[in-house]
Amino acid sequence: MTSGQSFYITTPIYYPSDVPHIGHGYTTVAVDTLARWHRQSGDDTWMLTGTDEHGQKMLRAAAANGVTPQEYVDKLVSEAWFPLLEKLDAANDDFIRTTQPRHEEGVKAFIQAIYDRGYIYAGEYEALYCVGCEEFKPESEIVDGTGEFEGLKVCAIHSKPLELLHEKNYFFKLSEFGDKLLELYRERPDFVQPESARNEVVAFVQQGLKDLSISRSAFDWGIPVPWDESHVIYVWVDALLNYATALGYGTEGGDFERRWPGYHVVGKDILRFHAVIWPAMLMAAGLEVPKGVFAHGWLLVGGEKMSKSKATGIAPATLVDTFGSDAYRFYFLSAIAFGQDGSFSWEDMSARYQAELANGFGNLASRTIAMTEKYFDGSVPAPAAYTEADLAIQKLVADAAANADAAIERFRTDQAIAEIWTIVDALNGYITDNAPWALAKDETQRDRLATVLYTCLDGLRALAVLLSPVMPKSTATLWQALGAEAALGALEDQNVRDAGAWGVLPVGATVSKLAPLFPRIEEA
Numbered sequence: 001m002t003s004g005q006s007f008y009i010t011t012p013i014y015y016p017s018d019v020p021h022i023g024h025g026y027t028t029v030a031v032d033t034l035a036r037w038h039r040q041s042g043d044d045t046w047m048l049t050g051t052d053e054h055g056q057k058m059l060r061a062a063a064a065n066g067v068t069p070q071e072y073v074d075k076l077v078s079e080a081w082f083p084l085l086e087k088l089d090a091a092n093d094d095f096i097r098t099t100q101p102r103h104e105e106g107v108k109a110f111i112q113a114i115y116d117r118g119y120i121y122a123g124e125y126e127a128l129y130c131v132g133c134e135e136f137k138p139e140s141e142i143v144d145g146t147g148e149f150e151g152l153k154v155c156a157i158h159s160k161p162l163e164l165l166h167e168k169n170y171f172f173k174l175s176e177f178g179d180k181l182l183e184l185y186r187e188r189p190d191f192v193q194p195e196s197a198r199n200e201v202v203a204f205v206q207q208g209l210k211d212l213s214i215s216r217s218a219f220d221w222g223i224p225v226p227w228d229e230s231h232v233i234y235v236w237v238d239a240l241l242n243y244a245t246a247l248g249y250g251t252e253g254g255d256f257e258r259r260w261p262g263y264h265v266v267g268k269d270i271l272r273f274h275a276v277i278w279p280a281m282l283m284a285a286g287l288e289v290p291k292g293v294f295a296h297g298w299l300l301v302g303g304e305k306m307s308k309s310k311a312t313g314i315a316p317a318t319l320v321d322t323f324g325s326d327a328y329r330f331y332f333l334s335a336i337a338f339g340q341d342g343s344f345s346w347e348d349m350s351a352r353y354q355a356e357l358a359n360g361f362g363n364l365a366s367r368t369i370a371m372t373e374k375y376f377d378g379s380v381p382a383p384a385a386y387t388e389a390d391l392a393i394q395k396l397v398a399d400a401a402a403n404a405d406a407a408i409e410r411f412r413t414d415q416a417i418a419e420i421w422t423i424v425d426a427l428n429g430y431i432t433d434n435a436p437w438a439l440a441k442d443e444t445q446r447d448r449l450a451t452v453l454y455t456c457l458d459g460l461r462a463l464a465v466l467l468s469p470v471m472p473k474s475t476a477t478l479w480q481a482l483g484a485e486a487a488l489g490a491l492e493d494q495n496v497r498d499a500g501a502w503g504v505l506p507v508g509a510t511v512s513k514l515a516p517l518f519p520r521i522e523e524a
């Protein structure tokens with residue numbers, strides 16, 4: 001299925017200065033679900049994720065641990081960040097590390113190219129820097145410290161003191177791109193999504209852009225500036241370029257032509273880098289800007305952005321080991337409106353697991369299969385004449401599938417899941433209304449019983465396909481149990497965009513016993 005249009009999507013590359021928390025896991029599962037949906041729709045899909053390994057934050061974390069920065073990142077990447085992808089069941093196509101030679105070469109080629117095009121100059125710089133953000137902070141994001149930092153200027157995001165830096169730097173002429181960027185946002189209103197993020201970016205650029213310092217000379221943990229090796233390239237410029245270098249930008253025979261431009265999904269804290277600086281850098285190089293940038297909200301704990309540095313970080317493994325990776329994916333993608341902040345709580349996750357997964361979807365699957373085994377010896381029965389109630393289910397399935405696909409086009413995984421869930425709820429109501437257990441007692445209702453069960457079984461077939469990008473494991477189990485694997489082939493080969501069609505599960509397919517998809521959680 002690689003005949004469709006190109007769909008290249010990226011997560012931000014994470015700082016491996018520490019172990020991941022559920023905020024990082026959130027971006028990853030969202031992007032993975034979007035990528036799986038497109039891949040399973042026949043689009044020429046490529047999902048990229050990776051790690052952002054240079055900069056002062058990393059240098060300091062390594063020093064604090066008494067190892068070299070390379071040793072430090074190697075350890076964290078292999079022990080914490082690779083395993084995260086497995087934990088979350090992410091099917092990324094590539095993983096880029098900014099310390100890889102393929103990246104370093106591409107970055108040098110790019111920087112040289114925009115230097116040659118006249119967009120870089122040398123200058124003096126003095127400003128307040130936040131190592132947590134790896135950014136010189138604008139006035140609007142500097143606040144007065146409190147408590148132990150009383151009397152100091154601190155970063156509004158990290159609440160840690162800023163450092164005054166005075167250096168000779170190379171600058172990128174970002175200020176020249178204000179009008180072109182505003183034109184881009186005007187011509188392509190969905191370039192930055194959601195609307196609130198777009199408005200913030202437009203307002204920021206309208207205030208006027210300052211040139212950007214793109215090199216540092218006070219330390220050497222980074223990629224050298226090609227024409228002046230006493231400087232390393234500013235970590236954010238280095239990092240943003242991963243989206244191009246991973247596709248082989250600057251090298252022969254890469255996939256850059258085939259896949260670029262793509263979509264970036266990022267947390268709102270790093271929106272400006274992606275929606276302002278990155279397109280300007282691409283314009284300077286004469287390359288196409290991204291197809292779009294989607295900013296999601298923050299996971300909040302106690303009303304604040306969850307973060308490791310504030311000791312509010314929760315490890316994804318804690319939740320996955322209890323609820324499973326499918327439930328983790330489902331919970332974060334359905335419970336939080338994608339684009340807005342959301343509060344995580346164990347109680348909420350637990351309640352939704354029980355209500356929506358165990359009692360809703362899981363129970364629908366178990367009882368439909370159990371009844372097919374009991375009343376039809378496990379063979380998918382042939383439906384007889386459809387009644388209005390049956391046709392209403394068929395229409396609902398078709399509408400939900402189409403609406404879910406439209407929601408995914410808008411990057412709204414939460415709305416897509418809500419659409420799909422109308423099928424779960426409708427089928428559970430349909431079973432109650434039609435009471436197959438009562439029909440089974442009356443031999444003259446045999447045809448009706450067959451129609452009712454077929455409606456549930458083909459509805460489950462649609463659900464397995466539609467939910468597979470969100471919950472790959474449980475839907476694969478269901479697919480097997482429906483006998484669909486043998487009759488229709490692998491689940492990942494079913495086109496999601498065709499999932500709303502009716503009558504796909506072949507009559508006579510053999511269902512098999514299904515253990516609860518979402519077993520009861522024994523809480524410690």
Ligand code: MSP
Nearest residue numbers: 012013014015023052239240266267298299305306
């Ligand atoms: N390394 C940079 C990104 C470079 S991309 C060219 C970075 N790394 S990060 O590890 O700090 O954050 C990576 C992503 O995790 C960001 O999208 C950020 O928004 C997200 N999250 C970090 N904490 C989060 C929450 N509490 N909630 C939701 N997402 C959060 O920034």
